[in-house]
Amino acid sequence: MLRVNPNIYKRAYTTASNIQKTKPSNVELTWSKFFQIRRQERKINIGSSVLSAFLTSNIAFAYVATIEIDPTQTIFGLDPSIVLIGGVMTSAAFGYLIGPSIFGKPIFQLRHKSVLEGYNLKNKIFLKHIIKNRVDASKQSFSNPPPDYYGEKIGSLKEYRRWLRDCHAYRIKASEFI
Incomplete structure (x- = not known):
């Protein structure tokens, strides 16, 4: 059976101007630089969470400040002011959760384009390593807590190696029921 190389079609329709417009597809990044950028991404996401929590709580407070409260009426069997303050706090929590997706990710992408x-x-490579090496958290106990399950606190190669040692120690303790 005759097999045709699929790249032959790409070569036939590629011009010199198309080749010059393409960017290099593989930008090499060292692990130390990766962890440095990862730390910056985490800081940007935390900052954007705080900013969006502040904004959403202020917007909710501005709305609540315009509402006339009748102290004789209850909302869900509670005093209206308590319910409205709970709404402001809920909007702050919601803002904290959506902050990284609204502000954090675009800022990070612009800074590290x-x-x-x-x-x-x-x-992707790092997360595959984490998934491959993480422990079974169903065997945890008070005396044997699992290491960082998602690898969120790993910030350097040294910390990654420490995480691997902790995972190994956890597996040994879990198998010996200590």
């Missing part, structure tokens, strides 16, 4: 492709590639 040149290494974003390499960062995403390294992040």
Whole structure:
């Protein structure tokens, strides 16, 4: 059976101007640089969470401040002011949760546009390592808590190696029922 190389069609329709427009597909990123960028992403996301929580709570408070409260009427069997304050706090919590997706991710992508492709590639590799090496959390106990399950606190190669040692120690303790 005759097999045709699929790249032959790409070569036939590629011009010199198309080749010059393409970006390098693989931006090399060292692990230390990856962890540095990952730490910056975490800081940006936390900052954006705080900012969006502040904004949403202020918007909710501005709305609540315009409402006339009748102290004789109850809402869900509670004093109206308590319910409205709970609504402001709920909007702050909601703002904290949506902050990274609304503000954090776009800011991070703008700041690290040149290494974003390499960062995403390294992040996929890193997460595959985490998934492969993480422990079974169903065997946890008070005397044997599992290490960082998602690897969120790993910020350097040294911390990654420490995490691997902790996972190994956890597996040994879990198998010996200590």
